[in-house]
Amino acid sequence: MGMRLTVDQFRQTALFLLDKVVETGCVDKALAAEIRAATLADDPEQVAIEAQRGRIEQLKKQCGKQGDCADCKQLLTVADYLVRKSVWAVGGDGWAYDIGYGGLDHVLASGKKVNVLVLDTEVYSNTGGQMSKSTPRAAVAKFAAAGKQAPKKDLGLLAMVYGSIYVAKVAMGANASQAVKAFAEAEAYTGPSLIIAYSHCINHGFNLTTGYEEQKKAVASGHWPLYRFDPRLKEQGKNPLQLDSKPPTIEFSEYAYNEDRYKSLKQSKPEVAAELMKLANRDAVERYVLMEQLAGLKCGQCQPGAAEPSPETKE
Amino acid sequence: MKRKMVTTDGNGAAAHSAHATNEVIAIYPITPSSPMGEIADAKTAKGEPNIWGTVPSVTEMQSEAGAAGAVHGALAAGALTTTFTASQGLLLMIPNMYKIAGELLPTVFHITARSLACHALSIFGDHSDVMTCRETGFGMLCSCSVQEVMDFALISQQATLASRVPFMHFFDGFRTSHEEQKVEELTFDDMRAMIDDELVAQHRARALTPDRPVMGGTAQNPDVYFQGRETCNPFYLATPKIVEETMDKFAGIVGRQYKLFDYVGAPDAEKVIIMMGSGAETAHETVDYLNAKGAKVGLIKVRLYRPFSTKHFMAVLPKTVKKIAVLDRTKEPGALGEPLYLDIRTAVGEAMADGIAPFDKYPVIVGGRYGLGSKEFTPAMVKAVYDNLDAAKPKRGFTVGIVDDVTNTSLNVDDLFQIPSEGMYRAMFYGLGSDGTVGANRNSIKIIGELTDNYAQAYFVYDSRKAGTITVSHLRFGKKQIQRPYLINQADFVACHNPSFLEKYDMLSSARKGGTFLLTSFHGADKVWDTLPQEVQKQMIAKKLKFYVIDAISLAQEIGLGGRINVIIQTAFFKISNIVPLDKAVVAIKDAIRKTYGKRGEKVIEMNNAAVDKAVSRVYEVKVPAKVTSKTKMPPVVPADAPEFVRTVTAELMAMRGDSVPVSKFPVDGRFPVGTTQYEKRNIAVNIPVWQPELCLQCGMCSLVCPHATIRIKDYDPKSLQGAPEAFKSIDAKGKEFKGMKFTVQVAPEDCTGCGACVQTCPGAERGPDKQPTGRKAINLEMQEPIRERERKNYAFFLSIPNTDAVLFKANTVKGSQLIQPLFEYSGACAGCGETAYVKLLTQLFGDRAYIGNATGCSSIYGGNLPTTPYTTRKDGRGPTWCNSLF
Numbered sequence A: 001m002g003m004r005l006t007v008d009q010f011r012q013t014a015l016f017l018l019d020k021v022v023e024t025g026c027v028d029k030a031l032a033a034e035i036r037a038a039t040l041a042d043d044p045e046q047v048a049i050e051a052q053r054g055r056i057e058q059l060k061k062q063c064g065k066q067g068d069c070a071d072c073k074q075l076l077t078v079a080d081y082l083v084r085k086s087v088w089a090v091g092g093d094g095w096a097y098d099i100g101y102g103g104l105d106h107v108l109a110s111g112k113k114v115n116v117l118v119l120d121t122e123v124y125s126n127t128g129g130q131m132s133k134s135t136p137r138a139a140v141a142k143f144a145a146a147g148k149q150a151p152k153k154d155l156g157l158l159a160m161v162y163g164s165i166y167v168a169k170v171a172m173g174a175n176a177s178q179a180v181k182a183f184a185e186a187e188a189y190t191g192p193s194l195i196i197a198y199s200h201c202i203n204h205g206f207n208l209t210t211g212y213e214e215q216k217k218a219v220a221s222g223h224w225p226l227y228r229f230d231p232r233l234k235e236q237g238k239n240p241l242q243l244d245s246k247p248p249t250i251e252f253s254e255y256a257y258n259e260d261r262y263k264s265l266k267q268s269k270p271e272v273a274a275e276l277m278k279l280a281n282r283d284a285v286e287r288y289v290l291m292e293q294l295a296g297l298k299c300g301q302c303q304p305g306a307a308e309p310s311p312e313t314k315e
Numbered sequence B: 001m002k003r004k005m006v007t008t009d010g011n012g013a014a015a016h017s018a019h020a021t022n023e024v025i026a027i028y029p030i031t032p033s034s035p036m037g038e039i040a041d042a043k044t045a046k047g048e049p050n051i052w053g054t055v056p057s058v059t060e061m062q063s064e065a066g067a068a069g070a071v072h073g074a075l076a077a078g079a080l081t082t083t084f085t086a087s088q089g090l091l092l093m094i095p096n097m098y099k100i101a102g103e104l105l106p107t108v109f110h111i112t113a114r115s116l117a118c119h120a121l122s123i124f125g126d127h128s129d130v131m132t133c134r135e136t137g138f139g140m141l142c143s144c145s146v147q148e149v150m151d152f153a154l155i156s157q158q159a160t161l162a163s164r165v166p167f168m169h170f171f172d173g174f175r176t177s178h179e180e181q182k183v184e185e186l187t188f189d190d191m192r193a194m195i196d197d198e199l200v201a202q203h204r205a206r207a208l209t210p211d212r213p214v215m216g217g218t219a220q221n222p223d224v225y226f227q228g229r230e231t232c233n234p235f236y237l238a239t240p241k242i243v244e245e246t247m248d249k250f251a252g253i254v255g256r257q258y259k260l261f262d263y264v265g266a267p268d269a270e271k272v273i274i275m276m277g278s279g280a281e282t283a284h285e286t287v288d289y290l291n292a293k294g295a296k297v298g299l300i301k302v303r304l305y306r307p308f309s310t311k312h313f314m315a316v317l318p319k320t321v322k323k324i325a326v327l328d329r330t331k332e333p334g335a336l337g338e339p340l341y342l343d344i345r346t347a348v349g350e351a352m353a354d355g356i357a358p359f360d361k362y363p364v365i366v367g368g369r370y371g372l373g374s375k376e377f378t379p380a381m382v383k384a385v386y387d388n389l390d391a392a393k394p395k396r397g398f399t400v401g402i403v404d405d406v407t408n409t410s411l412n413v414d415d416l417f418q419i420p421s422e423g424m425y426r427a428m429f430y431g432l433g434s435d436g437t438v439g440a441n442r443n444s445i446k447i448i449g450e451l452t453d454n455y456a457q458a459y460f461v462y463d464s465r466k467a468g469t470i471t472v473s474h475l476r477f478g479k480k481q482i483q484r485p486y487l488i489n490q491a492d493f494v495a496c497h498n499p500s501f502l503e504k505y506d507m508l509s510s511a512r513k514g515g516t517f518l519l520t521s522f523h524g525a526d527k528v529w530d531t532l533p534q535e536v537q538k539q540m541i542a543k544k545l546k547f548y549v550i551d552a553i554s555l556a557q558e559i560g561l562g563g564r565i566n567v568i569i570q571t572a573f574f575k576i577s578n579i580v581p582l583d584k585a586v587v588a589i590k591d592a593i594r595k596t597y598g599k600r601g602e603k604v605i606e607m608n609n610a611a612v613d614k615a616v617s618r619v620y621e622v623k624v625p626a627k628v629t630s631k632t633k634m635p636p637v638v639p640a641d642a643p644e645f646v647r648t649v650t651a652e653l654m655a656m657r658g659d660s661v662p663v664s665k666f667p668v669d670g671r672f673p674v675g676t677t678q679y680e681k682r683n684i685a686v687n688i689p690v691w692q693p694e695l696c697l698q699c700g701m702c703s704l705v706c707p708h709a710t711i712r713i714k715d716y717d718p719k720s721l722q723g724a725p726e727a728f729k730s731i732d733a734k735g736k737e738f739k740g741m742k743f744t745v746q747v748a749p750e751d752c753t754g755c756g757a758c759v760q761t762c763p764g765a766e767r768g769p770d771k772q773p774t775g776r777k778a779i780n781l782e783m784q785e786p787i788r789e790r791e792r793k794n795y796a797f798f799l800s801i802p803n804t805d806a807v808l809f810k811a812n813t814v815k816g817s818q819l820i821q822p823l824f825e826y827s828g829a830c831a832g833c834g835e836t837a838y839v840k841l842l843t844q845l846f847g848d849r850a851y852i853g854n855a856t857g858c859s860s861i862y863g864g865n866l867p868t869t870p871y872t873t874r875k876d877g878r879g880p881t882w883c884n885s886l887f
Ligand SMILES: Cc1ncc(C[n+]2csc(CCOP(=O)(O)OP(=O)(O)O)c2C)c(N)n1
Pocket: A091, A092, A093, A094, A095, A096, A119, A121, A123, A124, A125, A126, A127, A132, B029, B030, B031, B064, B088, B089, B092, B835, B856, B857, B858, B859, B887
């Protein structure tokens, strides 16, 4: 967040100085105008970015020539901020769902252009596999030796209710193009974005060679519905939520019992496991159905903004 | 009653006492304290009761702030409550700690003392975290060894109930929390005898309850806040005596006598070291040794650091003392000195002013730092501290254990100074992270601990990467309790679990003269000698080592154990070392196998048992020839054309020589150059993918899913093929945008982890005449070793081909994204990790303009852990800039 604030501030400073160096005659007016236009357009395409970098090179040359112009010297220190920057917060589910949730929520609600990537392993992987609020019901994790009782928290849904955050749930192994598209859209979106990425992990207890197959099953069971929630679609009168995966074709248990985190409870406490798995099966179906219902809402017909609270957006 | 001897580590010892004497436990994971929470949770899940017969509740919170909040609430409501934490976690508890102490709520926090994130994060041990909490009003009791951890966990529990002052019970992260020792286990009877139930009842009687309502935690104004703050004084004044009495009570019940300050050494010592934590054990051993040789030195182990009792301290300081060195395992930049040092100066000064000092000339007192971030602290360093006191002007604010060539604080250490190890057997195992070494060695010390009257100690050094890591196990056995919280540097037995280590690490430098070396090698007893690098042969001859080989890797594969060679090596160790008669050892190993693998089913047990039986007859002794015959030398750690920083610093760390890199070589603000994983060719894959162009759909899926950025694709101008190595493969590019171009899929053979994810995901299946898939795909796994050289050249050539022009493709497609250079490569994540491919994708799409703030987690570890880091740059020098961010 601090990085974003700095980048935005430097960009403003650079634009301000750009005007001054045109006034002092140090920099060519047409070049400055092009730079300003490109900066404001803020095109996320690579080609546009490289073109702007080319212009900044010229700008630096022109500024560099004027030996003792204070404004030129100033501008040289911030000129690179006229090129688009991409600010990312990256972390695991322990961070995003638990310990960092308060801060994460605040950043997302701020409307600032910060992209968030949550690498969701459904446990605290780095510290050895402890339960987080992302851990699904019925899974065994450290600190949940008896199996997790409560269902997984739906972080994406919580973020969606702001209405102004780009939210995507992805699983590369289940739908690679959806994942790539989500990254590109998230970054191009003018406000905050949140990508929740299914990440298989040694702590799940299976051979990771088939990690991406597991991702397919997680999606096929409804446990991990793929979607993209793009607030821009509202302007076109469309439902911002696009559901990118099909209704469940397998039971959650069929996916889960490939992995030791679920299997081990079945071995140590079969009855408890069966009971929890019944609930977990239901959780998966309910999660998908909820998304399906939300994605099916006809949004064009409601008054813009009436359905959701309207937090401040950047523009 | 005779107590059970058990083999446990510090965390196990603390959890044993803590779970038994509490009712509510609130936890949050942080290394190295997490195992205490895990053990407590597992005990509760199994229904194990505390000494009052109820099962404690164990609850994970959303952070340590939450855990401390829960503790505060539970204590206020009257339950006996505890928590476990360290480092950043302890910092998050501070606000609640003030409240808990302010309300005189009795509790013990068990802390594995750990460094704080400053210029860098470190999961390792020192006292920075606990020292930050000195002002909270918590008592501070420090354990030096695993046995003490179990004992002090109980002592502090009773002391807090008796004094109402809450306690931090701390011990050194990793060195004590993770050191396995054979210790005497306290029984529930001991605990019942120690804990005064009347005090428990009083605690409950003070509980907040609507049945007897009160107001706690009011807001106060300038008229009264100050007075209220002073009301607690009598409790702090009374605490040292209470702890002393509790220690005496413990001695009466259990037999081990502790004091608030324990003095060891000559009664008429002139030079005294004062310190706390595991380092005090090293100093203790050194003091005994030096005094036996005629020196007159002493040591004070500080047990109760807060509340600090000058009276008790003065009572143990010999009146002959002339010079004092105070050692702190923390750093307070800008202060006159570190905390313990300042306290000792104040204590001595006040004692002299009050006339209770046993001397009338103010002694020379200097302070110094040691052991930050688990830096080794050895007898030689203890000696250096005493030697410093002999100098005409002893250094103040010194460091010991590093070379500080910037502000010259460091003391010179005579590395040859060693304490002899008669009657002690020392073994080191260089294992591969995933081969089960640590588990097997844990079992070994249990076996030796149980079958013999030997004491045993085990400590494991991990490197920080998650895949293909090296793990060095340090095992000691002996008839006396082993008081050596430092690594072995002269081993009777050295085992190398992977022949490739011999090319990377100088492991025989830690073998003693006449010791034994066991090598895992594909070569038999007749051939193996010539495969060793010259440096290794030289040392073996010079040190007259006994040499054994075993082809554990082939044997494990033959039995179906894959890479898990642990039991094989373990058996070989027992056979060669003869610590326990072989037949007994075999029975015990099989017992351990049943316990360890029982959950995985009969088949796994059988395979491991077979491994034991076969290993016995597959260890061969090799006669060490008199002459060096090898033609190979240890290769340079990094190529000669690597950047200067990589050659002079990174390479040293990679070769496990980081300890000797001086201060001047390091960046002052913790900022390191990027793109260094490329210099670390880890060669950990057994099999790597090989491309079959005609089956390839050119979709880019393999590259997308690869967690390590070690399989890449390019579309390029056929002219670029000029000068290609003979074995370099290419095919006509598919797709109209790449018309007339060539296409290649290339693997980085030395960086690939062999996880197989790419092959599994590849949709390009070969179909037989019957249209059914044959099982072959457009990429297939093959043994790495025979094709390593060929593919290395191919990969180098591939990298030299210009990247596909960005105007030709759309970046937001699978293939397009993969035609862009990844700026995150060869990370140390687990082979097959599901997180890294997303991070890689991020760097492909936006890396040239990305800021990454990375919350602590796997992604910050594989992303930013030394020695080498995976974020890198494009040709023009642009790339992601990265910083770890706290939660
Ligand atoms: C305040 C604090 N508490 C605890 C820790 C220990 N810790 C390190 S990483 C981590 C979380 C890891 O889990 P997650 O965020 O899910 O990331 P993953 O490792 O799964 O990628 C924790 C709790 C810490 N670094 N700081």
